[in-house]
Ligand SMILES: Nc1nc2c(ncn2[C@@H]2O[C@H](COP(=O)(O)OP(=O)(O)OP(=O)(O)O)[C@@H](O)[C@H]2O)c(=O)[nH]1
């Protein structure tokens with residue numbers, strides 16, 4: 001299994017836990033962290049012969065190009081915090097990217113010790129809870145002495161991570177490094193070793209890395225620097241509503257099977273957004289984000 005990627009070189013871990021550097025045979029490297037590969041030894045390193053079929057593949061945007069960066073994930077943990085204020089656009093994009101690959105997303109809201117901003121952020125997440133997403137409060141590294149409740153929160157997170165491979169995503173400052181250091185105390189040392197091995201220590205820029213949380217190597221965190229923009233360009237705009245649970249629930253009521261939910265008469269989504277009978281289950285913000293994404297994904301693709 002590929003446990004770290006660094007351009008064309010990857011670090012591979014064997015079944016018995018040994019690690020070695022492998023290189024792709026061809027010119028183009030398409031191997032990503034989480035991939036299972038077959039390899040052949042070449043001196044003390046290895047040559048990648050074959051990538052095993054993936055159960056899913058996660059993308060990130062790199063300038064105008066969409067690039068894959070992690071595969072075979074069990075779930076995605078979207079780590080946001082009371083502070084800095086999270087972007088609903090980034091959150092929605094991450095959720096759509098997960099849904100499109102049928103990967104379960106979990107949202108964790110960190111810094112519950114900051115009562116006032118936490119309350120605000122928690123309210124902002126109400127529509128996401130209502131549409132069925134699990135939202136977990138956390139205090140990974142509270143400013144005040146840890147309250148007993150925080151242990152409960154961490155335990156709940158641990159239970160969710162147990163036995164799974166989880167990609168952790170989050171904007172800068174949300175507490176991603178704090179979480180990695182909490183669950184994988186030796187992470188910093190490992191990262192240094194990996195960048196040394198893969199890049200002769202020349203660059204310290206971290207790449208996507210898989211860390212085992214337990215000795216038995218069943219629970220893993222995949223850490224990837226930066227939230228950045230998600231690669232959604234592979235997604236068909238006509239499928240967008242399917243990847244948004246609040247939309248999906250009402251898209252079934254649309255008169256036209258190929259409804260874009262932007263202007264059509266008899267659209268179940270639009271009528272829900274405009275509903276005055278009860279509070280709409282599709283927030284104005286989500287509808288705006290949908291329209292923006294629809295336009296963005298409808299542009300000519302390269
Ligand atoms: N109040 C509070 N602060 C926290 C908590 N968890 C982390 N922090 C602080 O938030 C800041 C950012 O945490 P990091 O773990 O460095 O965040 P990051 O997401 O890795 O950010 P980058 O390194 O920029 O990617 C640090 O000053 C932490 O001490 C928490 O539960 N409560």
Ligand SMILES: [Zn+2]
Pocket residue numbers: 251254255259260261262264266267268269270
């Ligand atoms: Zn519609």
